[in-house]
Amino acid sequence: MKNNTVQNVVHGFKVFRSDWTCSPNGNTKQYTCPGKFEEEGELVVCFHGMHFCQTAADCFNYYSFDSNNKVAEVIAYGEVQTENDKSCTDKLEIVREIPWDEVLRIVNIGKNCTGRCNTGDWNTGNCNTGDGNTGNCNTGNCNTGNCNTGDWNTGDRNTGNGNTGNGNTGNGNTGNGNTGNGNTGNGNTGDGNTGNGNTGNGNTGNRNTGDRNTGNRNTGDWNTGDWNKSSFNTGCFNTKEQKIRLFNKPSSMTYREWIDSDARYLLNQIPKNVVEWVHKEDMTDTEKAAHPTYETTGGYIKVLDESECGQLWWNALTDYQKNIIKGIPNFDADIFFQCTGIRTN
Structure with missing residues (x-):
């Protein structure tokens, strides 16, 4: 003293x-x-x-x-x-x-500050060495929270950037205590988790070391159940991948095999938001009322719905490609139509 x-x-x-x-x-x-x-x-x-x-x-x-x-x-x-x-x-x-x-x-080394004891510029908070902070004691920039060394944080004590939560070393977290990025949960070392305590990525469950699990404590990936060491399980305590149901029946295919299948590859190519020109002589009365400019334009541009897009896609496939789709285990034309809007016959 x-x-x-x-x-x-x-x-x-x-x-x-x-x-x-x-x-x-x-x-x-x-x-x-x-x-x-x-x-x-x-x-x-x-x-x-x-x-x-x-x-x-x-x-x-x-x-x-x-x-x-x-x-x-x-x-x-x-x-x-x-x-x-x-x-x-x-x-x-x-x-x-x-x-x-x-x-x-006098009280700020930085410029244009409304707070005090700032060495950075444009701070409305206090004791900031960074710039543009409304919070206090930030060494980073543009923080509304306090004691951040990163930038653009609304939470407190973040060393990462863009966090609304507290105590994050990663970036873009709304949760707390994350070392990963983009987490809404807490205590994650992985990225993109909405659950808590995950070391994996994209989990909505808790304490997973695998990725994209909605269940808890999984070391595998894509599990909706708990305590699974394998992947793509809906149950619990599994070490082997389960077979999936296709067309409401058991199949010999795992979900991993479905992901890698040619049929899935083709189905993912169904176009969206396809448009076609409808000539005025082909327009219905309802279409004419909805598109009164047809009299001067000679028609209108129609955006096809999903089922129409799918049917056009199917009609353009070769027989070889159609047979790949029909070769899906347990293929059922009626169920396929209910799910996709596509008629295969």
């Missing part, structure tokens, strides 16, 4: 209420600006004497950083006692009021 007394001229700063009063220890004192003031008695910092700080920013360790408060440049020309960041004197001169925009420049 630094505690010394000098007899010298010391320049400093003092903050007052809007009416130029201050109340150390509940004892309200009235001041004027400019003005000279003296007090008798033994100086004791925080107990007796007229207090001030030799650095402007230190004043706001004791007063709120509020533009309604008055800030003045002062000179202590009597006995001065200093303890840490606070001083007191028995003879004080209030030299001038410091306008608030000048206060902001």
Whole structure:
């Protein structure tokens, strides 16, 4: 603790209420600006004497950083006692009021800050070394949260970027304590998890080391059940991949085999949002009412629905490609139509 007394001229700063009063220890004192003031008695910092700080920013360790408060440049020309960041004197001169925009420049090393003790620029929060922060104690930039070393965080204590949660070292997390990226859950080291405690990626369940699980504690991938070591399971405690049902019947195919099949590859090529030109002589009365410009354009552009797109796609397939689809285990034309809107015969 630094505690010394000098007899010298010391320049400093003092903050007052809007009416130029201050109340150390509940004892309200009235001041004027400019003005000279003296007090008798033994100086004791925080107990007796007229207090001030030799650095402007230190004043706001004791007063709120509020533009309604008055800030003045002062000179202590009597006995001065200093303890840490606070001083007191028995003879004080209030030299001038410091306008608030000048206060902001004095208390910040950075530029265009409305907060205090910022070394970065454009901060409305306090003690930021980064730029554009509305929160406090950020070394990163554009944070609305506090104590972030990353950028664009609305949460607190993030070392990553773009987090709305807290304590993330990854990026883009809305959850807390994630080292991975894009998690809405908590405590994930993987990416894109909505569950918690996952080391894998894309899990909606919890504590999975595999990927894309909706269940919990899976080391495999794509499981909706729990505690599976294999992948694509809907049950629990499985070490082998299950066979899937096709067309409402058991099959000999696993889901992994279906993913790698030629039939699935072809079906994924069904186009979306196909359009065709309908000539006015082919338009129905309903279409003419919905598209009155047909009289000048000679027709209209029709966006086909999904089933129409699928049927056009099917009709354009070669017989070889159609047979690949029909070769899906348990293929049933009626069920295929119910699911896709495509007639195969």
